[in-house]
Amino acid sequence: QVNLVESGGGLVQAGGSLRLSCLASGRPxxxxxxxWFRQAPGKDREFVAAIGSSGSRxxxxxxxxxRFTVSRDNAKNTVYLQMNxxxxxxxxxxxxxxGPYFFTIVxxxxxxxxxxxxxxxxx
Numbered sequence: 001q002v003n004l005v006e007s008g009g010g011l012v013q014a015g016g017s018l019r020l021s022c023l024a025s026g027r028p029x030x031x032x033x034x035x036w037f038r039q040a041p042g043k044d045r046e047f048v049a050a051i052g053s054s055g056s057r058x059x060x061x062x063x064x065x066x067r068f069t070v071s072r073d074n075a076k077n078t079v080y081l082q083m084n085x086x087x088x089x090x091x092x093x094x095x096x097x098x099g100p101y102f103f104t105i106v107x108x109x110x111x112x113x114x115x116x117x118x119x120x121x122x123x
Contacts, residue, residue, distance in 0.1 A: 002026040002098045002112045009094060009117030012086055016121070020081040022096030022114055029077040030054075035105035036070060036081045038092035038119075048094070049081060050105045059106050064090075086121045093118050 008020040022034070035050040049070040050059045058070060067086075072079040079096060094117050097110030104110070 002029070002032060004096050004098060004112055004114035006094065006096050006114040006117040009119045011120045011122065014086060014088055014121055014123050016086050017082070017084045018086065018119060020083070020094055020096075020117060020119075022079045022081075024077045024079070024098060026112075030074040032098040032100065032111075033057075033102040033105045034070075034072060034079040035097045035099070035110065036068075036079075036094060037097060037108070038090075038094045039116075040089075040092040043092075045095070045108070047106065047108055050102060051079060052102045057102055059102075083119070086119075088121045088123045091119060091121050 003025045006022045033052050036048040037045050038048050039045040051070045055072050067084050069082040096114045098112045099105045099110040
């Protein structure tokens, strides 16, 4: 089993940037595909970005493509989400997830989830 802890959330003005981190512990991190999701108040959780176990396979939601970048450092057991040109509609709790397969992460299925970190973008 893998445990995930997100950090890096906060309050930022529109147009600003934040970098989220997700630290994993437990089973070998390098074997997992990872994903970022978000949930705004009153809305369903939505997919944001995914990265394969080696970091070579990437996939983004259309709403963040060109603004967000997902990356990972397997030596540090950490996956990142660099968020640029933030918009008020990006306000949400952001979660990272781990799973054995890239396509299941993209589909929203993960073996483990973090507790989430709040991102608030003011206009």
